[in-house]
Amino acid sequence: MDIKEIVKEENLVYKKSMVLTDKEMHYCPGCTHGVVHKLIAEVIDEMGIQEKTIGVAPVGCAVFAYDYLHIDWQEAAHGRAPAVATGVKRLLPDKMVFSYQGDGDLAAIGTAETIHACNRGENIVMVFINNGIYGMTGGQMAPTTLKGMKASTCPFGREPQQDGNPLKITELLAQLPGTSYVTRHSCHTAAAVRKTKKALRKAFENQQQKKGTSLVEVVSTCSSGWKMTPAKANDWMVENMFPFYPLGDLKDE
Amino acid sequence: MKELKLMKGNEAIAEAAIRCGTDGYFGYPITPQSEIMETLMAQQPWNTTGMVVLQAESEVASINMVYGGAGCGKKVMTSSSSPGVSLMQEGLSYMAGCELPCVVVNVVRGGPGLGTIQPAQSDYFQSVKGGGHGDYKLITLAPASVQEMADFVELAFELAFKYRNPALILSDGVIGQMMEKVELQPQQPRMTEEELIEKYGSWATTGKTADRERNIITSVELASEEMEAFNYKLQAKYKAVEENEVRYENYMCDDAEYLLVAYGSSARICQKSVEIAREKGIKAGLLRPITLFPFPTKPIQDIAKHVKGILSVEMSAGQMVEDVKLAVNGSVSVEHFGRFGGIIPSPDEVVKALESNFIEG
Numbered sequence: 379m380d381i382k383e384i385v386k387e388e389n390l391v392y393k394k395s396m397v398l399t400d401k402e403m404h405y406c407p408g409c410t411h412g413v414v415h416k417l418i419a420e421v422i423d424e425m426g427i428q429e430k431t432i433g434v435a436p437v438g439c440a441v442f443a444y445d446y447l448h449i450d451w452q453e454a455a456h457g458r459a460p461a462v463a464t465g466v467k468r469l470l471p472d473k474m475v476f477s478y479q480g481d482g483d484l485a486a487i488g489t490a491e492t493i494h495a496c497n498r499g500e501n502i503v504m505v506f507i508n509n510g511i512y513g514m515t516g517g518q519m520a521p522t523t524l525k526g527m528k529a530s531t532c533p534f535g536r537e538p539q540q541d542g543n544p545l546k547i548t549e550l551l552a553q554l555p556g557t558s559y560v561t562r563h564s565c566h567t568a569a570a571v572r573k574t575k576k577a578l579r580k581a582f583e584n585q586q587q588k589k590g591t592s593l594v595e596v597v598s599t600c601s602s603g604w605k606m607t608p609a610k611a612n613d614w615m616v617e618n619m620f621p622f623y624p625l626g627d628l629k630d631e
Numbered sequence: 632m633k634e635l636k637l638m639k640g641n642e643a644i645a646e647a648a649i650r651c652g653t654d655g656y657f658g659y660p661i662t663p664q665s666e667i668m669e670t671l672m673a674q675q676p677w678n679t680t681g682m683v684v685l686q687a688e689s690e691v692a693s694i695n696m697v698y699g700g701a702g703c704g705k706k707v708m709t710s711s712s713s714p715g716v717s718l719m720q721e722g723l724s725y726m727a728g729c730e731l732p733c734v735v736v737n738v739v740r741g742g743p744g745l746g747t748i749q750p751a752q753s754d755y756f757q758s759v760k761g762g763g764h765g766d767y768k769l770i771t772l773a774p775a776s777v778q779e780m781a782d783f784v785e786l787a788f789e790l791a792f793k794y795r796n797p798a799l800i801l802s803d804g805v806i807g808q809m810m811e812k813v814e815l816q817p818q819q820p821r822m823t824e825e826e827l828i829e830k831y832g833s834w835a836t837t838g839k840t841a842d843r844e845r846n847i848i849t850s851v852e853l854a855s856e857e858m859e860a861f862n863y864k865l866q867a868k869y870k871a872v873e874e875n876e877v878r879y880e881n882y883m884c885d886d887a888e889y890l891l892v893a894y895g896s897s898a899r900i901c902q903k904s905v906e907i908a909r910e911k912g913i914k915a916g917l918l919r920p921i922t923l924f925p926f927p928t929k930p931i932q933d934i935a936k937h938v939k940g941i942l943s944v945e946m947s948a949g950q951m952v953e954d955v956k957l958a959v960n961g962s963v964s965v966e967h968f969g970r971f972g973g974i975i976p977s978p979d980e981v982v983k984a985l986e987s988n989f990i991e992g
């Protein structure tokens with residue numbers, strides 16, 4: 379059969395969201411960032427909030443997130459996205475505001491801003507990509523690097539006496555009265571991707587309902603930083619990351 | 632309606648901020664400027680003008696909240712004192728890099744470190760030479776009275792928006808804490824989004840509507856050629872600021888043989904010193920820079936032509952004196968007199984320093 383006979387409007391089962399730009403993503407093969415970008419774009423699209431949404435990008439691999447979603451963006455300093463998002467939402471309370479951060483950004487350099495934005499219950503969505511490593515700077519240890527896991531600044535594996543312990547920041551944030559929805563997902567299978575999208579949608583709907591802070595963590599792979607093939611990285615994540623960072627809702631009020 | 636009130640410099644900042652239609656204030660307490668946020672919180676302007684006031688968890692957070700609000704095209708400000716302003720330097724560098732307008736008030740105290748809560752002027756370098764990383768400047772205004780504390784809030788916003796750059800009100804513990812009579816402007820309404828766009832253009836993140844391209848607030852540029860081109864653009868902007876925005880005041884300079892250069896509370900002291908010197912038969916004059924960046928280089932050069940010596944008087948170990956020297960470029964002798972660490976010099980001390988440097992021996 380000729381390709382032209384297949385590519386027809388009535389055969390359409392899926393198309394790229396209009397909220398995604400045509401810019402080719404700079405992410406490595408197997409990286410979770412691109413998938414989550416796509417999900418956020420679809421949620422914005424389906425909710426019809428493109429003209430109202432302002433994204434706050436981090437410093438980290440997602441520093442250029444603004445190249446990929448067709449909305450207004452602010453690019454924050456490393457770790458400061460929750461403070462920047464606070465400023466945006468407080469000044470423009472009718473807009474939809476989300477921050478997007480890696481683990482170093484959200485749980486190391488920006489821990490104070492993260493905890494206090496959540497504790498104030500800023501009415502924003504926080505998207506947290508936890509790949510257990512510093513992707514952008516070349517694979518250094520992150521606050522969420524697992525015990526024994528290798529990184530360029532713990533080349534023999536994270537050893538708590540020397541390097542401290544991995545931080546379950548999401549569990550901590552779920553304790554705070556300002557958070558209304560705290561949930562952990564991943565994107566390693568089609569079913570997991572669908573669940574992550576549902577969670578993101580719920581988080582944005584919470585913001586419409588002025589429920590306070592919604593935080594969606596996505597346990598992610600970093601095949602370059604982990605030095606594995608994308609397929610191997612997925613398996614490694616299931617085996618090693620999920621036991622320490624179990625998937626599911628931590629809080630839903 | 633204009634209103635005459637007796638108030639502290641810090642309170643005047645807060646009152647003026649509400650009255651000139653500021654959209655938001657984010658801050659963290661520190662002496663000697665805590666009255667600014669206290670006054671705002673007591674006024675509850677969110678009930679009247681709709682102004683947002685929020686106590687942040689740190690100065691790092693407050694400057695980044697300012698960044699977020701400023702990126703939305705709003706008139707947003709913060710205030711702090713020296714150690715807190717040090718914490719804001721990364722944010723200010725980002726704001727200069729993103730070309731975001733905002734107003735920052737520094738009610739300076741003595742340092743380094745935690746230092747003292749007493750007044751000082753030892754943050755001059757940090758204020759006018761950039762402060763954070765990268766080649767940038769803050770438009771810096773130096774109030775010398777409670778009236779100027781009030782008036783400079785609106786002026787700082789005007790300049791910040793005109794040039795899309797952070798503006799700093801560099802005050803000190805004397806001006807912040809002392810009480811003076813001040814005439815407050817009548818309440819202005821906050822600008823609407825449409826008015827802001829009309830006046831300053833539509834660069835802010837207010838939600839991408841179908842009728843315009845996306846607005847992106849960012850300072851990252853990995854291509855060196857692009858980054859250099861952007862830096863040239865910034866430098867051209869600072870040159871325009873230097874050409875158009877110099878503000879200063881002369882006091883008895885016409886026939887002066889000796890010139891004092893002082894800003895802020897030091898200028899108030901030096902005014903008295905000029906009078907004492909003149910009573911003694913020494914023809915002294917005072918040039919008070921009102922803008923520290925842009926620095927009144929040309930006016931100082933002009934006066935330098937007819938004076939025998941210039942004394943830079945600062946509550947620091949000698950910072951502004953370097954800019955005075957650069958201005959006159961060796962054409963006349965320039966010396967520094969300062970007390971620091973929280974000590975305020977007396978007018979007599981200044982006269983003595985003038986005599987010992989230029990007249991005796």
Ligand SMILES: Cc1ncc(C[n+]2csc(CCOP(=O)(O)OP(=O)(O)O)c2C)c(N)n1
Pocket residue numbers: 437438439440456479480481482483484507509511512513514515520
């Ligand atoms: C103040 C500051 N310190 C350090 C850096 C360098 N830096 C950039 S990204 C990053 C860590 C990124 O890791 P993460 O937040 O986990 O995101 P990922 O790249 O893995 O997505 C660091 C340390 C910086 N840009 N700014």
